[in-house]
Amino acid sequence: MFVSTLGRLQVTVDDGEITPTAPKLRSLLALLAVRRNRIVPTGVLVEELWNDEAPVSALATLQTYVYQLRKLLQAHGANGRDVLRWHPLGYEIRLADHELDIAAFEQLAERARDQLSDGAVVEALQSASNAAALCTGTPLYDICAGPILEPEINRLRESLLQVTQLRVEARMRLGHHRDLIGELKLLCGEHPYHEGLHGNLMTCLHRCGRRSEALEVYHLLRSNLSAELGIEPSAAIQDLQRGLLDGAPEQATAEVRTAVAPAQLPRDLSDFSGRADETKRLTELLTSDVAVTAAVVTVTGGPGVGKSALAIHAGHSVRSHFPDGQLYVDFREGTHGSFRILGRFLRAVGFAAGHLPDELDERAELFRSWAAGRRVLIVLDNVTTRGQVRQLLAGGPGSAVLITGTFRAVAGIEGATPIELEAPDLGQSNEILSAIIGPDRMSAETEAAERIIAYCDRNPLALRIVGAKLATNRLLSLAMLADRLADPRRRLHQLEFLDWSMTRTVSTGYRELDAPARALLNAAVAAGSRTLTMTRAEQLCAPGQWSADSAIEQLLQNGLVRCNWGVVGVDSFDIPDLVACYVAEVAGPNTEAC
Template sequence: MRFLILGPLEIHDDNRKLALSAAKPSRVLSLLLLNHGQVVATRTLMEELWGDNPPVSSSTTLQTYIYQLRKLLSSSCSHGAHALQTHSAGYRLQLAAGFFDLDRFTDAMNRGQREQTRGEHDKARSSLTEALGLWRGQALAGLELGPQLQARATGLEELRARTLEMRIEASLAIGLHREAVGELRMLTAAEPYREGLASQLMIALYRSERRSEALEVYRRLHRLFIEELGIDPSPKIRKLHEAILKNDASIDFHPQGPSSAVHLQSRVRPAQLPADIPDFICRTRELAHITSALGPQRDDHTGRPPSQIVITGMTGVGKSALAVHAAHGLRAHYPDGQLYVRLRRAGHTISPSDALGGMLQAVGFPPTAIPANLEERSHLFRSWAADRKLLVLIDDAVSANQVEPLLPAGIRSAAIITSQSAIGGLPGAETVRLSPLGTGEATQLLALLAGKRKVAAEPEAAAAISQICGGLPLAIRICAARVTRRSWSLSQMLARLADHAERLNELCTDGLDMRRDLATGLASLTRREISAFQQLGTMRADTFTTTYAACELMAGVRDTERLLDRLHEASVVQLLGENTGGEPLWHFHPLMRSYAVELAYAAKDDVRSAV
């Protein structure tokens, strides 16, 4: 005899379905089933049936229901009548193992959870699918529920939802993100307040190269929470949203074990590029240069080292956006796959060994097959890539030593590298240095992001915002996001940027933070170099000569020249050319200068506090 509650209440005897004649006996049986093997108190059963006001005859009526249930159970087998036992405090239903669908569900769910913990994601997905397959609808569907059953049914639905999330987690862990999108769309529509499902949909979309759709999922959730609940979504999903905005490699697909799906998908052709930039404009000359160097025009038979393009420029200038957009345009030319690795996350530098470990897993090597040391990992990767036509995108590199072990050795492969610092020492590398956009291009970007009507209505304000942002795409993107979210006019945004002391405070929204990115850009500098940066930032002149800087620093010209060269290598100051006397002309970007002034004043405050 089988008892089913994961859907309408049913009792099956072999191939025969037994009928329950009335609702109240069904509720008694349901409560006994949910507590099988334990004594259910008489008062608990009465509360379920009649609440706080049982009739005078409630005790006799309950005994009648128990009699009816025993009769039903005994009609199917000789020992059925003994399964329902009477005790002094109540009644107990004793079931044989494997005959209650809730027990089978719980066993399969727990098994899947253990397999998931061990990293056996294929097995976990199978076990959790088995568990969910036992459900035929809502628990105890069609039955009028009292307080006891209602609480238990609600708990079961929550357990079902959690099991579903675990099964989707297992699917995502073995690379089935594209397959999960459709189901997650339906689930989030049915359960719009469930953040776990929304998070999984965002991850599935992001890994399917649908970044803008992933961001839209968060925007809808945020709007729903604010308008309906008056609260923000949880810190966990806000952190995920920020990671997607930054194309954080931590949410990319990383194979987590020797699963069949991983071997089928990743060993053959990795496709790890972040989603393309839908609103990418400008940079026509630089894009053409990269495409020419690495595209179909490239001669594969010259015997030269593998081609590398190093894109440099100050923070927020659009290095990663250009690299990703160019890489997407080159995908067809590298049919054996595209790898993506980010070498700096949240201010922490990723070691070449760790980066290679992730790359090797991405192309299908199980963790047990990956060597422990950097040299052997590099040899293994180069052996795998030797005869392939592969494109590697290395984002936010710090030095040549960090990059060199990650480069494929085959002459048919290529790499695009982004770095704020100039990287030398890479054989066959060409450098593309990005400057901030001109006022016209910056205003064009603002129009694309904030709306052409806004810019057309206030062209002077748009141009002024572009100039204050110094043509920096990140700063313009932040301004556009704030204007759009707050429904501000461009004049209102301009007014908020007018105060130099508050400018960087205004350039922050939705995980984008100009000050934080400027600070990250100084990470490679020494204390002396940062001190010089602060001092030079407080000068009245944005553009200056080496001699002028030497006077401000009270240092020798040669020493100052070396300092300025180092700041230029780190893209902290710009080299404009030479004056009429042949002396180098240096320039501070307005936002970089604002940050230098902040640091200088903060340092003075620290000194005063110490005194």
């Protein structure tokens, strides 16, 4: 069996084509195929097939569609249940690399990228051309895509464009300038804001003695960017234009001739909701062109409040503003030193691995030199110390650096604009849960939904965990889950699902506390205190040790207490319920004074 998606959807077997004709079957198969060998949650499939208009029978109908696909495969020699697998979480289609065109395409594209970086230009051109040959049109052009599949199709389109850029760059290095002019004119017409393509066209025209036409391309690009986006071309393109005016664009040409723009952001949550104001504020800060250097924004907040989800969502919403790439690193995924991260970033933007400097400062200088004059977004997620980001702050006007972490981790980053996330209000919490399980289930058990939100303390991660449990188990009612969450001693055990863990999330901030702050928190929870005044905190602290205000400050910085604002400022601090549950579990009945 072979599944084609880089054009029209097509399923072929030894005895011919067996592509289903029913629209919903085709949409289901297409989404499973582009997410091959990964479990696609049932709720996601329902949203794709019916959007906001899912019938009461949606789950049963989905099961019927799966049965029909399995039957189709079985009739033509494939093991339907082995290829299309059921999981408690959802469904998964199992396809080997040689059974899906996307897999072959991605392998060829990666090979071309590496070959071009290593100077193997002829080989890179062959690999890129072979990848392009797999594409017979716009990906899945014959599928009526819903809210989940459409972003996947856009991702495939971007991948096709990147391969086109690789092929163009290889041909330019081989001197095929005259032959490329017609193709580049078409590409620039299709992508009127793409500076790399316009720069390549300008270079090809100049190399063919058509300098005036090259300058016209620049003026058209500048007009498009100014009129539609309100921005000027990057410094690299402006340097190329000045080189053309001077009659010597070689140096500028080398700057424009870059590798494919990296797009490293993790996938956005399809059901992201409840943070409209924060998203608007964040995107405005990231896309502001007022600053004389890259905008730096920090997103802070307590455990599970949704810092990473907001950053990734906002990053995707402003991707078009950063055509030179989006770079991403998650400091939660093991030990990351600046030296390794800079190496990763530099390789991603086209520098050959064997040519990278061996010294940290030199790598940082090279990265800053590359980023200067470009519009690039750098997302540094789950930062734990300020020192982790110092060498990664690069870019000029039009670029942005987005950093997430606790206040303690990111405090003091020079020039940063802070955004502090609070727990969402009740309305936003309802939006978050409803987006995952659907409004029908919410309205059917309104009281139970309110209890769940209260037990989750309106924490976005906790709500996402319970939402995933409900979405993947239709036999689990909201009332049943609310009853399980009611016992504080069992609550954190209920807030575990797949790789999501409320316990692990809270423990990160707790483990970073110094002994006095940890002891104060332990003592407050053991005493049944959920609200701390400074007077009460001083009573819980032993004389001669750290002052209560120092311990409170550290708890605030790690997001383990929340401020209550009075008439003249903060007059008390709340311990979130889920933090208290964690402390009661790990500290036990015996606590020490601070």
